[in-house]
Amino acid sequence: MRSSRQIHAWLLLLPALCLLVAFTHYPVIKTIARSFFGFGTRWEGKASLDNYRFLLEDDVLMQVLFNSFLYAAITVPVSIILAIAMALWVNSKMVGRGILRTAYFTPTVLPMISVANIWLFFYSPEIGLLNKLLGLVGHGGINWLGDPSVALYSLMAMTIWKEAGFFMIFYLAALQTIDSNLYHAAAIENASKWTVFKRITFPLLMPTTLFVLVNALLNAFKLVDHLFILTKGGPNNASNLLLYYIFENAFSFFDTAYAAALTVLLLSILVVLALVQFGVIEKRVHYR
Amino acid sequence: MSRLTHFVSVAMAWILGVIWFFPLIYAIWAAIHPPEFATKFSLFAPLTMQNFIEAWDQAPFLRYMINTIAITMLILAGQLVLCTLAAYALARMEFFGRGVIFALVLMQLMVVPEILIVENYQTLAGLNLIDTYWGVALPYFASAFGIFLLRQTFKTVPEDLENAAKIEGCSLLAIIWKVYVPLAKPTYLAFSLVSISYHWNNFLWPLVVTNTEKSRPLTVGMSIFGAPESGVDWSIISAGTLISVGPLLILFILFQRQFVQSFMQAGIK
Known part of the structure; x- marks a missing residue:
């Protein structure tokens, strides 16, 4: 009886497990192997560190990593601050908060690729909407996507627009679990709105913030769809990000082995973030 | 003072709301007016359906849409079946190595298939599944997120219900189908909405694995359609x-x- 239950358990798991191994664990191992044994699209007989040596010497990669970290360092905090503000507004007794909630959340359900086409129009140099607006105040216009010092920030703006409403949802959920007696007590003490936020709301949102933070960081390394429409990583890699660079190496330059070494780098970054997350979840449990 | 800050706060909320809605509103404006009004805003601009007709003629939207719907539904169906079975085993069955298996499942929460595009492409090429619905769908069937979500829900089902079903002579699959699935309906709805919106919008993997309009979803179609060089x-x-x-x-x-509640529920776990 016991052993038949064991067999049943494995039978139930088998289909999911096979696919999980085939498309997650096996490719991870093969990526690592290829980063040592691969050369171009071929496999070599013996292991070498050539792909990793190239990694260290690759100036474009340095640029790409710098971009990726800057991209994360700006989009994540800005999205989170906006998300908290949005959640507070939508959760307040403000007139029309239902409309606001829809407005904030809508970008989340729209495909990045489709809306990037609309943003492309806002950013385009001659007829673009943003430059027309600048023209109204007598400014000559900015090359939003063509200027190397601006392109990455233009991408960030769109990312923040896309992500903030998504994170708002988590804060909204957290706000609804805060005991309203705390606010009544604060009202009796005549505490200012800012004090209430600083002393009650924000500390109680801390577990959510940590959760959102790690997910936002993971997303910042995974979300590259808009690059395909807006800049293709250009000009001159000024807006290139790690996952897009991997795609380029694998499918445009056909250097599968180097793409594998880059993937190992990306996986290492994600593993570090995940370890932080496990630490965070641990803390979250203690917190409650 | 307090009234002033309140006013500023409300104003900012609405400014942000307008900015967030703007791209969609603008797209609607540009789509229903003749091209010369794309950057000229006038209340008297004539309305037209011509843009929709031309767009429809210039790209095989119907085909893309059928592809997207087929892929999204295929993935959802696969996920619901596989994740239900695996989640039940992980939630309610004692077996050797359960902890290790669960850890292996959770790994996928972090290492999503998009990151492994290079090797997964090779695998699917080996299976001869490039440019097919199955090629786009297969890597997503075993969703760690779905397994995790359902496992958490199944754990809250009272074991007495399962025992009662056993006494009635229900088989294992019948117990899952008749006891657990109906009780987890809200979780299934939440997971389905999240999954549909994720895969409707997914781009990178379908881009890699599809070559022709035979299997290309809307997102990949749009990236070709919208490319500036297409004029x-x-x-x-x-x-x-x-x-x-x-x-x-x-x-x-x-x-x-x-939708909102599903995203919330899915996020809080």
Whole structure:
């Protein structure tokens, strides 16, 4: 009886497990192997560190990593601050908060690729909407996507627009679990709105913030769809990000082995973030 | 003072709301007016359906849409079946190595298939599944997120119900189907909405694995359609964009409450 239950358990798991191994664990191992044994699209007989040596010497990669970290360092905090503000507004007794909630959340359900086409129009140099607006105040216009010092920030703006409403949802959920007696007590003490936020709301949102933070960081390394429409990583890699660079190496330059070494780098970054997350979840449990 | 800060706060909320809505509103504006009004805003601009007609003629939208729907549904169906079975085993069965298996499942929460595009492409090429629905769908069937979500829900089902079903002589699969699945309906709805919106919008993997309009979903189609070198004007791109997001947007507006709650539930776990 016991052993038949064991067999049943494995039978139930088998289909999911096979696919999980085939498309997650096996490719991870093969990526690592290829980063040592691969050369171009071929496999070599013996292991070498050539792909990793190239990694260290690759100036474009340095640029790409710098971009990726800057991209994360700006989009994540800005999205989170906006998300908290949005959640507070939508959760307040403000007139029309239902409309606001829809407005904030809508970008989340729209495909990045489709809306990037609309943003492309806002950013385009001659007829673009943003430059027309600048023209109204007598400014000559900015090359939003063509200027190397601006392109990455233009991408960030769109990312923040896309992500903030998504994170708002988590804060909204957290706000609804805060005991309203705390606010009544604060009202009796005549505490200012800012004090209430600083002393009650924000500390109680801390577990959510940590959760959102790690997910936002993971997303910042995974979300590259808009690059395909807006800049293709250009000009001159000024807006290139790690996952897009991997795609380029694998499918445009056909250097599968180097793409594998880059993937190992990306996986290492994600593993570090995940370890932080496990630490965070641990803390979250203690917190409650 | 307090009234002033309140006013500023409300004003900022609405400014942000307008900015967040603006791209969609603008796309609607450009799509329903002639091209010369793409950057000229006038109340008296004539309305037209011409942009939609031209967009529809210039790209096989119907085909893309059928592909997207087929892929999204295939993935959802696969996920629901596989994740249910695995989640039950992990939630309610004692077996050797359960902890290790669960850890292996959770790994996928972090290492999503998109990151492994290079090797997964090779695997699917080996299986001869490039440029097919199955090629796009297969890597997503075993969703760690789905397994995790359902396992958490199944754990809250009272074991007495399962025992009662056993006494009635139900088989293992019948117990899952008749006891656990009905009780987890809200979780299934939440997971389905999240999964549909994720895969409707997914781009990188379908881009890699599809080559022709035979299997290309809307997102990949839009990336070709919207490319500046294709020489299509903005009004038509806007119309195409609206066509591509239309079904999902209508679904979202109809089920807004469920959508928001599903994302919340899925996020909190």
